[in-house]
Amino acid sequence: xxxxxxxxxxxxxxxxxxxxxxxxxxxxxxxxxxxxxxxxxxxxxxxxxxxxxxxxxxxxxxxxxxxxxxxxxxxxxxxxxxxxxxxxxxxxxxxxxxxxxxxxxxxxxxxxxxxxxxxxxxxxxxxxxxxxxxxxxxxxxxxxxxxxxxxxxxxxxxxxxxxxxxxxxxxxxxxxxxxxxxxxxxxxxxxxxxxxxxxxxxxxxxxxxxxxxxxxxxxxxxxxxxxxxxxxxxxxxxxxxxxxxxxxxxxxxxxxxxxxxxxxxxxxxxxxxxxxxxxxxxxxxxxxxxxxxxxxxxxxxxxxxxxxxxxxxxxxxxxxxxxxxxxxxxxxxxxxxxxxxxxxxxxxxxxxxxxxxxxxxxxxxxxxxxxxxxxxxxxxxxxxxxxxxx
Numbered sequence: 001x002x003x004x005x006x007x008x009x010x011x012x013x014x015x016x017x018x019x020x021x022x023x024x025x026x027x028x029x030x031x032x033x034x035x036x037x038x039x040x041x042x043x044x045x046x047x048x049x050x051x052x053x054x055x056x057x058x059x060x061x062x063x064x065x066x067x068x069x070x071x072x073x074x075x076x077x078x079x080x081x082x083x084x085x086x087x088x089x090x091x092x093x094x095x096x097x098x099x100x101x102x103x104x105x106x107x108x109x110x111x112x113x114x115x116x117x118x119x120x121x122x123x124x125x126x127x128x129x130x131x132x133x134x135x136x137x138x139x140x141x142x143x144x145x146x147x148x149x150x151x152x153x154x155x156x157x158x159x160x161x162x163x164x165x166x167x168x169x170x171x172x173x174x175x176x177x178x179x180x181x182x183x184x185x186x187x188x189x190x191x192x193x194x195x196x197x198x199x200x201x202x203x204x205x206x207x208x209x210x211x212x213x214x215x216x217x218x219x220x221x222x223x224x225x226x227x228x229x230x231x232x233x234x235x236x237x238x239x240x241x242x243x244x245x246x247x248x249x250x251x252x253x254x255x256x257x258x259x260x261x262x263x264x265x266x267x268x269x270x271x272x273x274x275x276x277x278x279x280x281x282x283x284x285x286x287x288x289x290x291x292x293x294x295x296x297x298x299x300x301x302x303x304x305x306x307x308x309x310x311x312x313x314x315x316x317x318x319x320x321x322x323x324x325x326x327x328x329x330x331x332x333x334x335x336x337x338x339x340x341x342x343x344x345x346x347x348x349x350x351x352x353x354x355x356x357x358x359x360x361x362x363x364x365x366x367x368x369x370x371x372x373x374x375x376x377x378x379x380x381x382x383x384x385x386x387x388x389x390x
Contacts, residue, residue: 028151
């Protein structure tokens with residue numbers, strides 16, 4: 001389809017900005033707000049470390065369920081419909097966290113929050129990338145994934161601000177739901193349209209099985225590294241006696257580092273190649289993961305947060321965009337299939353980490369394990385370099 005035949009009701013900046021706002025709501029608030037609110041929930045609502053890890057695992061089980069659904073649904077009409085429904089639902093389940101101290105209610109909220117996150121990450125990114133392809137624009141997702149870093153920053157600033165006002169854990173969840181209204185409005189107004197029939201009929205290409213298998217393995221390892229930091233960054237800092245009260249600052253640094261990093265990784269990929277850029281991102285993330293294990297200083301904790309924020313966003317953006325470009329007929333479905341591996345790691349890692357921390361009293365062993373898993377991901381990417389994508 002030529003750019004001239006793409007519907008002109010929406011401009012590229014509107015589609016991208018709407019997608020960014022959708023990510024803030026469906027991922028930044030519905031999923032990531034749990035990270036800065038984990039310490040106050042532990043202090044005020046009696047949530048233990050193991051149960052916190054279990055809630056994170058349930059959240060990622062919801063994300064994985066959403067990825068399965070996204071990989072199964074062929075209809076572009078339904079893919080867009082589910083994406084749109086996820087926007088108000090994300091606000092509802094965020095508010096639900098404040099309604100009870102029952103673990104079952106929290107588990108329901110976290111599971112549905114995972115579904116909403118999958119809608120924003122997979123259905124939304126597929127719709128946006130498909131729109132960019134049809135519009136004749138560069139099909140990179142770096143701009144779109146600004147929403148991840150911005151969502152983290154919003155959750156961190158919100159938690160810091162509401163904490164400074166001495167609001168309890170429940171009031172903070174309600175506050176995040178209200179903040180989400182500001183982002184739902186543009187996300188709803190500028191949601192990507194359903195692809196026209198001509199675009200749906202275009203033949204797509206399928207990546208080679210071994211190439212895809214190695215990408216799946218690498219993305220599983222990336223998911224392990226991602227979720228440990230996404231769930232426990234604040235808790236890791238707060239657990240250090242000399243760093244108590246600094247956890248929200250670490251989470252804010254994650255968001256601040258992630259927001260501009262998407263541009264940097266797109267440029268690195270243009271210069272080095274997509275897989276080479278991914279290898280570099282994995283290596284830097286390993287350094288960031290190990291810093292808190294090697295030093296209990298505030299500088300190590302904050303630098304580790306910066307390196308994590310600057311790399312996880314690049315790994316997600318480059319991987320999904322790479323696979324999406326090799327499946328132009330339905331990029332969202334290809335991304336969803338890849339994300340099943342990511343989701344499997346997100347289910348297993350938090351629950352295991354919670355048990356390890358309770359048993360040892362320290363995050364060090366879990367961080368070393370995470371670094372080892374990321375190294376295995378680098379080995380898988382090295383294998384990708386030796387294979388053609390098709």
